[in-house]
Amino acid sequence: VKKHIQRVGFVNTLKVGEWLGYWGKHLTPTGFRAFKAHQKTNHFPGSFCIGRKDYLWIRLRNMQLKFGRTDFAFFPTTYVLPGDMSELKVNWDEAAKQKWILKPPAAARGIGIRLINKWEQVPRSQRRVIVQKYLDKPYLINESKFDLRVYVYVTSYDPLRIYVYDDGLVRFATVKYKAASKHIANRFMHLT
Numbered sequence: 001v002k003k004h005i006q007r008v009g010f011v012n013t014l015k016v017g018e019w020l021g022y023w024g025k026h027l028t029p030t031g032f033r034a035f036k037a038h039q040k041t042n043h044f045p046g047s048f049c050i051g052r053k054d055y056l057w058i059r060l061r062n063m064q065l066k067f068g069r070t071d072f073a074f075f076p077t078t079y080v081l082p083g084d085m086s087e088l089k090v091n092w093d094e095a096a097k098q099k100w101i102l103k104p105p106a107a108a109r110g111i112g113i114r115l116i117n118k119w120e121q122v123p124r125s126q127r128r129v130i131v132q133k134y135l136d137k138p139y140l141i142n143e144s145k146f147d148l149r150v151y152v153y154v155t156s157y158d159p160l161r162i163y164v165y166d167d168g169l170v171r172f173a174t175v176k177y178k179a180a181s182k183h184i185a186n187r188f189m190h191l192t
Contacts, residue, residue, distance in 0.1 A: 110162035113192035
């Protein structure tokens with residue numbers, strides 16, 4: 001992004017108020033309030049609430065509580081540890097032979113993700129971690145797991161303006177999927 005911006009003639013500046021665009025981390029509410037009408041950024045205020053797995057789960061759970069599970073049942077059972085440890089333990093004991101997926105709340109590209117199936121594998125630290133039921137019967141293409149990436153650009157919430165890029169990305173596991181627990185560590189079978 002930085003090279004493209006420089007190629008079209010923009011330059012970096014540290015002068016307050018003389019900049020057009022900010023590309024970087026989420027700003028604080030105070031930072032957003034200081035924007036002038038001509039200044040743009042790559043984040044909407046509060047968008048970090050859906051960009052982190054733990055914050056997203058909190059919002060989805062709140063929507064389930066407010067509107068019911070029927071309309072908000074499109075994601076797997078989720079726990080945020082260490083806070084949900086006792087609730088996870090109850091459900092763990094009820095779901096024998098269930099596989100679970102552990103995810104760090106603020107990582108990407110599969111970093112820190114792993115599959116587990118033994119209670120001893122659940123981390124006991126005070127660091128937040130997401131634990132979700134791993135789908136036993138995933139959709140497969142040619143017996144392999146896959147995921148779809150659709151690129152969307154939102155330029156406005158009011159009015160809502162969304163652009164969907166015509167091309168997407170499909171990733172396929174390189175090893176055919178087998179549900180047996182003995183394959184739980186095979187990273188070439190499980191897309192994480």
